[in-house]
Amino acid sequence: MHSVATSHRLLTDTASSRHASHPKRTRPFGMRTIESFAAGICALACATAVQASDAVHAMPAEAFLQTLAVVTHVSYTDGAYVNVHNVADDMAWLGIQHVRDYAPGSSIPFSSYVYLAQRGVKFNFLMGADFEKHIGQVAKLNTEVPGSVAAIEGPNELNNFPVAYQGLTGASAGLAVQRDLYARVHGVPELKGVPVYDATGFEPKSVETRAASADYANQHVYPQNGEQPLWNANGDKWMLAAIHLGQRFQLPLVITEFGYFSLPQAGWYMLGVDEPTQAKGVLNGYMDAAAAGVKRLYVYELLDEKPDPTRKNDEMHYGLFRNDNSPKPVAYAIRNLTSILNANTTRRTSAAARSTLAYTLSDMPESANSLLLQKKDGRFVLVLWNETLIWNRATGTPLASPPARVNLDFGEKARRVDLYDPLASSEPLESHRDLRQLAVDVPDHVILLEITPANTPGT
The missing domain is CATH 2.60.40 (Immunoglobulin-like)
Structure with missing residues (x-):
């Protein structure tokens, strides 16, 4: 599970003070060095600085394509994700390999994960305090389809979904889970080389280091009020604020949730826009992240989970595809982008x-x-x-x-x-x-x- 409010709560250091006092809204979840990040931020903030004498080093297109990722909910068996063939087909159609999802459990057959992995899907598996129950299944998948486990991620949004662990509660429990998960993953031979993404939803200022806890810093970013991901004239720089926080621990950064839902809204602290605007924001966000050196950005989410005929449930409109599996403009845009970059002479x-x-x-x-x-x-x-x-x-x-x-x-x-x-x-x-x-x-x-x-x- 996760929350829209997390992105805001993590960004109050750099966002306008009027944001910090506004009530929060919640919703269910469904390699580079610090110097490189600094250079990326400069590029984002100083776009006019390219000079004629500058020989700009290009990022390989195939490396950029590996930064594109999306959130799925394969374990949800009461909605659109029950059809794993559609999930695999949609990912292939988009030209994206990487997904973020819950670790394999008992809700769907293990063979469904094997099928997706064999179709080229690479998983970042989200873990909680019960990670010992799932490590074996994750290791088994990576053995059956080598390279299918791209990362393992710690507890999700501790500020919204607290965990209890070994007599601890609150953030201390979540951080203890993260530390033990890190040690466990790096001690499993079948998961050799698989990085561990940090937990989300803890206060970074309260922690001195993430050594022996995470290989990647991890943030969530949801631009609010229909704003752009990075640059807004009123001073709101949602993604840039997350990048600054990621720098604190001198680790490469991933953004494991980002997005807009396609249900138009008016007012304050809303996330809903129409479908064409969703497409603009998502593509701009992918580019902002890559330009700043973010290792991977996971857009929330692949599919609208359930029908919403009254159009009153925000949660059912985050998808790149509608509930009937028809592509939204954002899906067409991503497919066009990957097709252009993959076309070679x-x-x-x-x-x-x-x-x-x-x-x-x-x-x-x-x-x-x-x-x-x-x-x-x-x-x-x-x-x-x-x-x-x-x-x-x-x-x-x-x-x-x-x-x-x-x-x-x-x-x-x-x-x-x-x-x-x-x-x-x-x-x-x-x-x-x-x-x-x-x-x-x-x-x-x-x-x-x-x-x-x-x-x-x-x-």
Whole structure:
């Protein structure tokens, strides 16, 4: 189980003080070094700093794709997740491998987890105080399908769902569980190399170190009031605040819950937006996290769990897919994104592609950001997005801001530049040939510029 309120409660150090006094809302759960994180935060905060002389190192596209993850509830047998074939098909259709779910228990057959693992699903298994009951099943799965267990995570949102353990209660009990879970996982040969994600929902300032307790810091981020994940003019920087807290323990960071539900809402401290706005926020969040060095971001969640004909139950609208398994705009957008990044041309295997691109971005507003990726065939993909207002919380309706005109100089002539909008299509919306400079309209959501430099070999 988990809570929307956790993200807010964890962020009160850096968010506006008006947030801290507002009543909290709850809902059921359903590698880099500190220096790298600091560099990522600078990139997020200083997007206008790219200079013509800078040779920007690209993140491999396949590494970026491994940061994309989603929450599932395979153990829920009274809703959409009962059909594990749909779960596997949906994950393959999206182009995502990583899920976060409860450890195997008695609610569904163990063979269902094996089936999903054989279909390519890689699990982060959530554990509680009863972790000893589940470790054996997790180890068994990783033996039957090697590499299917990507991580094991400690107790979920201790501030909302406290545990009791060895006579302890409250946060001290949860932290004791985390410490013993860490030792247990790293002592099981079948789980050798499997990292342990930290518990969530404890007060970081009350803990000096996570040594011998976690391999990754762990946070939850739910942008509230229909705001963007990172940059908002009123000073709310939801994801950035989580990144700062993750830095405290000098550990790489994962975000194991993030998202918006697609039930439009007005007011204050709400999370509901319409389906197109959900798509914008989720894609922007994936990019913000990768640009800041977050190892993996798990979007909540894959499926709308149950029907909600009266449209009054927030919990039934977080899915990338509706309850009838039809894709929402966010699912199409993710599929388009992964399809674009996975599409490669044939190139000579002997030809070595450079991994840097020197380019200039001019007139980037403070709210905009960029991320340079590189595909296996050597082509670069420059991702641009501008986190302007996307939701009117007073009226509960979407907002559209004019795009920012950004000037791009490649430093040398590019053989080809294709512009993609994953919210619209996996096909290029524009194609340009033999140019050095290009003016680009950057909207409130992710767009991609696929760049083939003039000297790219073998393409």
